[in-house]
Amino acid sequence: MAKKGEVLLEVNDLKMYFPVFKGIFKRVAGYIKAVDGVTFFVRKGETLGLVGESGCGKSTTGRAIIRLYKPTSGEVFFDVPEEIKEKIRAYEEEGREKEAALLRERYDLAKMPDKALKPYRRKIQMIFQDPYASLNPRMTIGNAIEEVLRIHGIGDTYEERKKKVLELLTKVGIREEYVNRYPHEFSGGQRQRIVIARALAVNPELIIADEAVAALDVSIRAQVLNLMQDLQEEYGLTYIFISHDLSVVRYISDRIAVMYLGNMVEIAPANSIYDMPLHPYTRALLSAVPIPDPEIRDKKKRIILEGDVPSPLAKPSGCPFHPRCYENMGVICATKVPQLEEILPDHWVACHKVSKEKDKIRKEWEKLQREKKAREGVSEQEAGAKSSTSKSKGKRKGR
Numbered sequence: 001m002a003k004k005g006e007v008l009l010e011v012n013d014l015k016m017y018f019p020v021f022k023g024i025f026k027r028v029a030g031y032i033k034a035v036d037g038v039t040f041f042v043r044k045g046e047t048l049g050l051v052g053e054s055g056c057g058k059s060t061t062g063r064a065i066i067r068l069y070k071p072t073s074g075e076v077f078f079d080v081p082e083e084i085k086e087k088i089r090a091y092e093e094e095g096r097e098k099e100a101a102l103l104r105e106r107y108d109l110a111k112m113p114d115k116a117l118k119p120y121r122r123k124i125q126m127i128f129q130d131p132y133a134s135l136n137p138r139m140t141i142g143n144a145i146e147e148v149l150r151i152h153g154i155g156d157t158y159e160e161r162k163k164k165v166l167e168l169l170t171k172v173g174i175r176e177e178y179v180n181r182y183p184h185e186f187s188g189g190q191r192q193r194i195v196i197a198r199a200l201a202v203n204p205e206l207i208i209a210d211e212a213v214a215a216l217d218v219s220i221r222a223q224v225l226n227l228m229q230d231l232q233e234e235y236g237l238t239y240i241f242i243s244h245d246l247s248v249v250r251y252i253s254d255r256i257a258v259m260y261l262g263n264m265v266e267i268a269p270a271n272s273i274y275d276m277p278l279h280p281y282t283r284a285l286l287s288a289v290p291i292p293d294p295e296i297r298d299k300k301k302r303i304i305l306e307g308d309v310p311s312p313l314a315k316p317s318g319c320p321f322h323p324r325c326y327e328n329m330g331v332i333c334a335t336k337v338p339q340l341e342e343i344l345p346d347h348w349v350a351c352h353k354v355s356k357e358k359d360k361i362r363k364e365w366e367k368l369q370r371e372k373k374a375r376e377g378v379s380e381q382e383a384g385a386k387s388s389t390s391k392s393k394g395k396r397k398g399r
């Protein structure tokens, strides 16, 4: 089992194409390239925020990882030792396809036969936007959670499982006496807590939360996010947090991955992406996030993108963002697909212009870091002067 900080999930060149059929003979007329070669990893115990406009392939990425869809191609390694991954790649390089295929069937979630997936159905849980749709309206919440425990062989007797159900409900802030109530008797926020309890019941290692708080009121949203962070600390959980709302993602994420039209365009630690967003698309997305501080807000320039997101059925050539990009460099952008490159520490960007200007960007970044350190030094001195006795309260991520 991966230790905190080690890579838990590694996704390489993942593709998920949906065929489009036409005519009475149902001829394949083309493919919707919902996910078109996505590469990223998630470390144990961290939260990776996955953002991008509607239709960019966030949910499909999550669904392909947990094998609700069978990926078109690519590899998905969940908690696989590095030696095994190296062995598979070595076999493939040596042309020992059979041995490689056997190992892939055993370790690569993208190639695993359905019957081998059961343990992963427990280890990786997915939470969706609408908790009501994922709870059976005719089953009490207690029975719904008990059923999951039974299916996964957790708890020997009904009494044991019922005890665990009550513990789980208390953990997520639902009172024990509500155990025999039905989903419709709860509010949206409470229902999402119940869904979280049901996901927790099977001791998952990775939770993929797909717009899990999008339908909740702002105050309830903060409570559910706080609960998820507390549970992460307590159980050492790893999250992929999918959202189109960058302010929510900032609140909860250690690192952020930005998707556009089925591709990953930027991946970086949350602070790095907010201090220095590099991809033109990320910069446009961030420029639209409301800022409470009027001083910063007034200085900030809003970048309005022209045109709509193209259809994944007819993806533009070269950089998929080029028809809307305000930094477009012409032929290279229209013809050559940019690859992710590490521009700053752990900060990866897929953009020809950013790659070309990386030396300048690195200098700017170093300057920014020096200024930041100097500011922190000053504020630490000020804080030290004010009070040497006050204790700092628990600080949440991204604030």
Ligand SMILES: Nc1ncnc2c1ncn2[C@@H]1O[C@H](COP(=O)(O)OP(=O)(O)OP(=O)(O)O)[C@@H](O)[C@H]1O
Binding pocket: 018, 032, 033, 034, 052, 053, 054, 055, 056, 057, 058, 059, 060, 061, 244, 312
């Ligand atoms: N089962 C499917 N069959 C055909 N096309 C699909 C299927 N699922 C998704 N798509 C298409 O794939 C693209 C990506 O969809 P996806 O739901 O992954 O986007 P998303 O980023 O999650 O968007 P949103 O923010 O609206 O949830 C869209 O064009 C969508 O219409």
Ligand code: SF4
Binding pocket: 279, 280, 281, 319, 320, 321, 322, 323, 325, 326, 327, 328, 329, 333, 338, 350, 351, 352, 353, 354
């Ligand atoms: S590669 Fe070119 S078109 Fe694409 S984001 Fe960068 S500058 Fe814009």
Ligand SMILES: [Mg+2]
Binding pocket: 058, 059, 060, 210
């Ligand atoms: Mg979605």
